[in-house]
Amino acid sequence: MHKLLQLQSALLKEIDKYEKLVSERDHFIDWERVHISSCAKLGYLMAEERGVEPILAASACAIHDYGRIITGKQADHAEAGYLPVQEFLKKTNLFTEDEIGILSLAVKNHSNKSEVGSPIEEIVKDADVLDFYQYGYKMARPEQQARLEQLLSKK
Numbered sequence: 001m002h003k004l005l006q007l008q009s010a011l012l013k014e015i016d017k018y019e020k021l022v023s024e025r026d027h028f029i030d031w032e033r034v035h036i037s038s039c040a041k042l043g044y045l046m047a048e049e050r051g052v053e054p055i056l057a058a059s060a061c062a063i064h065d066y067g068r069i070i071t072g073k074q075a076d077h078a079e080a081g082y083l084p085v086q087e088f089l090k091k092t093n094l095f096t097e098d099e100i101g102i103l104s105l106a107v108k109n110h111s112n113k114s115e116v117g118s119p120i121e122e123i124v125k126d127a128d129v130l131d132f133y134q135y136g137y138k139m140a141r142p143e144q145q146a147r148l149e150q151l152l153s154k155k
């Protein structure tokens with residue numbers, strides 16, 4: 001689990017840095033801090049249940065909103081995070097090139113809630129909507145609500 005903690009620590013430092021650089025945000029910055037941690041935990045548990053590598057899945061969940069962290073904007077944040085998160089992950093020295101590819105693709109595709117992706121992408125999408133739900137946020141798009149309802153009907 002040490003790798004995941006190192007990643008989250010590095011990500012929190014990034015949030016601190018961009019908090020000073022980006023003054024206007026669609027979500028308040030403390031939400032980003034909470035969301036990376038709780039999504040990572042949800043992702044870890046889902047990965048164990050689904051037979052997916054839990055550290056990699058939890059890591060993808062932790063970084064999935066990197067685009068929103070660096071831009072402050074919700075619109076197109078998944079695509080905006082794709083290349084920058086690769087550079088961030090390389091600087092951490094925690095992941096192989098293949099793992100960085102998997103993680104950055106999960107960042108890029110996590111907003112496509114109605115499309116089926118890799119098992120890790122699906123875990124990120126599920127953790128994202130469950131985290132919003134557990135904190136009382138409404139789903140902004142119909143495909144988010146549909147994914148949430150599908151998840152909740154399984155329990």
